[in-house]
Amino acid sequence: MPFFKGLKPAACWMCLLGAMGVAHWVMAAYSATPESKGAIAGTTIRLNAQELQWIAENPRVIVASKQYPLYLFKDEQGQWSGLYADVLTRISAMTGLQFVHEETFSTEQMLEQLESGSANMSTTLSMNDERKGFLDFSHAFGGAGWVLIGRAGEPPLKSLDQLSRRVLVLPARHALESMIRRDYPAIHLHSVKTYAEARALVEIGEADATIYSEIGAHVYPSGQLRVGNVVEGKWDADYLALGKGQPQLLSILNKALEAFSPAELRAIRLKWSSGSAPLQAPAPWQPLTTWGWGSGGAIGIFALSILWHRRLKAMTRQRRAAETDLREQLAFQHALMDAMPDPMFVRDLEGRLVMCNKSYEESLSTRFDQVQGRQLIELDILPRETAELLHAEVMAHLGTRKASFCERRLLFKSGPRDIYQWAVPFYSADGTMRGLLGGWCDIGKYKKQA
Known part of the structure; x- marks a missing residue:
C-alpha cells in the first residue's frame, strides 16, 4: 500500500507489532475479567x-x-x-x-x-x-483455622507447645495474643506492626514462627516459609x-x-479458597517513550506477549479444573450428609459448629447459616440447661478423645425425647485431632411406630 511503501522495513515492523500487541492486550484483559x-x-x-x-x-x-x-x-x-x-x-x-x-x-x-x-x-x-x-x-x-508458619527446611510446627522458649512474632493486638500470653508463658512473644513484618522476621531467622489464617497462608510461596499444623482448638470465624x-x-x-x-455462601467461599486469587488481567503496556528500539526488541516483546497469553490460558484452565473438582467433592459430601435421615453435625475443637445436615436443621428448627461457627450455649435452639449439658459433653469428649454411644432422654424445645446419641472425635491425615462428629436418632419415634 502507498502508506507502507513510504516507510522503512523496521518502522513497518514496529507499527504492525505494536498494533498486534495492543489487540492482544485488549483480548487478554477481556478474557481475564472476573465473572464476579x-x-x-x-x-x-x-x-x-x-x-x-x-x-x-x-x-x-x-x-x-x-x-x-x-x-x-x-x-x-x-x-x-x-x-x-x-x-x-x-x-x-x-x-x-x-x-x-x-x-x-x-x-x-x-x-x-x-x-x-x-x-x-x-x-x-x-x-x-x-x-x-x-x-x-x-x-x-464462615471461617478457617489458624496455622503455624515456620521456616522452610525445618520440621513443620505441629503445636504451640513446640515454641516453648522460642520466638513467636505476631502483629500487635493479634486475636490470639492474650490467650498465648496466658496459656503459653514460656513462648517469647514479639509484637510488630504488620503480618508482612512478621513473615519477614521468620524468613531471616529473627523469629521462629508466626501465625496466619489457614486460607491466606498459602498465598506467599516465597520458598522461605513452611506452613505447619492448625493451632489446636482455635477457629478463626468470619464476622x-x-x-x-x-x-x-x-x-x-x-x-x-x-x-x-448456604449454597450462596459456599459458592463465594469456594471462589476464594481454591488456593489462589482469581487471575487478573495483564497490566497495560506503557507507551514507548522512544522510537529508538530496534526491530529485534519489538519482536522480542511480541514473542513474550504470545507466551504470556498461552500461560494465562493454561493457568485459567488449571484453575477452573481445580475449582470444578473441588465443587464436585464438596457437593458430594454435602449431598451424602444431607441424605442421612438422622441429625448429624461436625464441631471444631472449641465446640463451634462447622457443618450439619438438613435433618439437624429441621430437628432444631434452625438454618445452618444462623448457627455456623457458634457454640450451643451461644444459641437459643435448645433449652438453656440442655445446651449447657451438651456443650460440656462435647468439650469433655474433645478433652478425653474418646467416642461415646448411649441412649438417653433429653429436653428439647418441643419437649422431652428418647434418643440414641453418638459422638466420635475425628483426625487429620497427620493424626492431629480436628473436632467432633456426632448426631442422634429419635428412638422414641421408632418405638411409637412399632
Missing part, C-alpha cells in the same frame, strides 16, 4: 422503620480495611477485591448501603479507628474477649466487627447475612 463483576441478582430484605431511617441518614458505611490476601485486597486496578469484598457487595445490593473502604496498615490502627468512631466497621477482625469489650460482632458466616453504639447497623447486617443461602 457481573450483575448480582437483586434481593431485598425486610427492614423495620428504624433501620430504614438509619440507612437514609447514613447511606455510606466506612469500612476500616487492611489488605489480607484472598479475604480482602486491592487488585491491579486498585479496586478492593476478595471474599469479604464479595460479601459486602452482596449486602449492598440487598440493603442499599454503600461500603466505602478506608485503608489501614495494621490491626492496631484498625482497632483504634473503630474505637474512636472514625470507621463504622471492619471485615477482617477476629473475636476475642478484649475486643468484645468495645466491639459488636455480627453473626458468623463483621462494628464499633459499639450502632444497633441498627448491626441488625441490618445480621438480617442481610441471614438472607444468604
